[in-house]
Amino acid sequence: MNNKTILALDCETTGLNPDVDQIVEITMITLSTLNDLTPIEVTYKLRPTVRISPEAQKLHGLSAEILAKYPTFADCSEQFKIALDTAEVLVGYRIDFDIGILSGEFRRCGSSLPHWSDKIILDPYHNVRLQGGRRLIDIYKKLFGEIYMPQHSSLADARAVLRIAEYCSSKFSGNS
Numbered sequence: 626m627n628n629k630t631i632l633a634l635d636c637e638t639t640g641l642n643p644d645v646d647q648i649v650e651i652t653m654i655t656l657s658t659l660n661d662l663t664p665i666e667v668t669y670k671l672r673p674t675v676r677i678s679p680e681a682q683k684l685h686g687l688s689a690e691i692l693a694k695y696p697t698f699a700d701c702s703e704q705f706k707i708a709l710d711t712a713e714v715l716v717g718y719r720i721d722f723d724i725g726i727l728s729g730e731f732r733r734c735g736s737s738l739p740h741w742s743d744k745i746i747l748d749p750y751h752n753v754r755l756q757g758g759r760r761l762i763d764i765y766k767k768l769f770g771e772i773y774m775p776q777h778s779s780l781a782d783a784r785a786v787l788r789i790a791e792y793c794s795s796k797f798s799g800n801s
Contacts, residue, residue: 629745631656632712633790635782636723637685640678643725647673647733648698649687652779653708659791668780670695684777699734706731709739716747718761718786749789761785768792 633654640646652668670687672695682688698705709715709727717723724741731738749764762776765785769792773785 629713630711631659631661631714631716632708633716633783633787634720634723635717635779635786636726637687637777637779638681638726639673639675640681641722643722643729645675646678646681646726646729647671647675648726648730649673649677649681649692650685650779651705652783653705654783654787655708655712656787659787659794664787666780666783669701671701672697686777698730702731702734702736706736706739712744714745714747716749716786716790718748718782718789719750720746720748747790747793749786749793761789764789 633652633656635652636648637650638646638648648671650668650670652666654667655665670692672692673689674697677687677689705727715724728738728741750759750761761782762772762785765788766772768789773781775781
């Protein structure tokens with residue numbers, strides 16, 4: 626993955642249905658390599674136009690009241706599209722969910738979709754799920770012997786998945 630722009634991302638949402646649910650928080654971390662010491666981290670809170678499910682709100686702690694002052698996805702969609710189109714490698718934990726929810730958001734605001742098929746997708750979930758459970762926190766604890774905090778914060782989740790991706794990269798390339 627040398628000389629490829631890497632974008633790690635994580636989305637917190639109003640629910641699990643990409644056809645109707647929306648992003649309430651997204652973090653994008655841009656790197657030049659997995660070991661880049663100067664990543665660019667950007668987190669956006671977004672005001673949804675649909676109700677936040679009680680289950681989702683319990684996980685991420687973001688309510689309609691907290692998000693009322695923030696822009697909608699449509700307000701920021703061009704920035705997101707540029708970041709996603711510029712990246713050559715996408716990193717995320719269970720990233721198929723993030724891609725689905727992002728695609729739904731782009732469709733709803735009438736924007737063209739990012740070129741997902743042009744990307745190298747790195748999803749550590751598929752590499753390490755047999756080593757310690759299905760949840761990101763379980764795998765992180767199994768690999769590193771510690772718990773990252775806070776869970777279900779898009780920034781903390783994106784940082785955790787990058788650390789797991791670095792681990793996988795070093796293990797699978799023989800640099801352990």
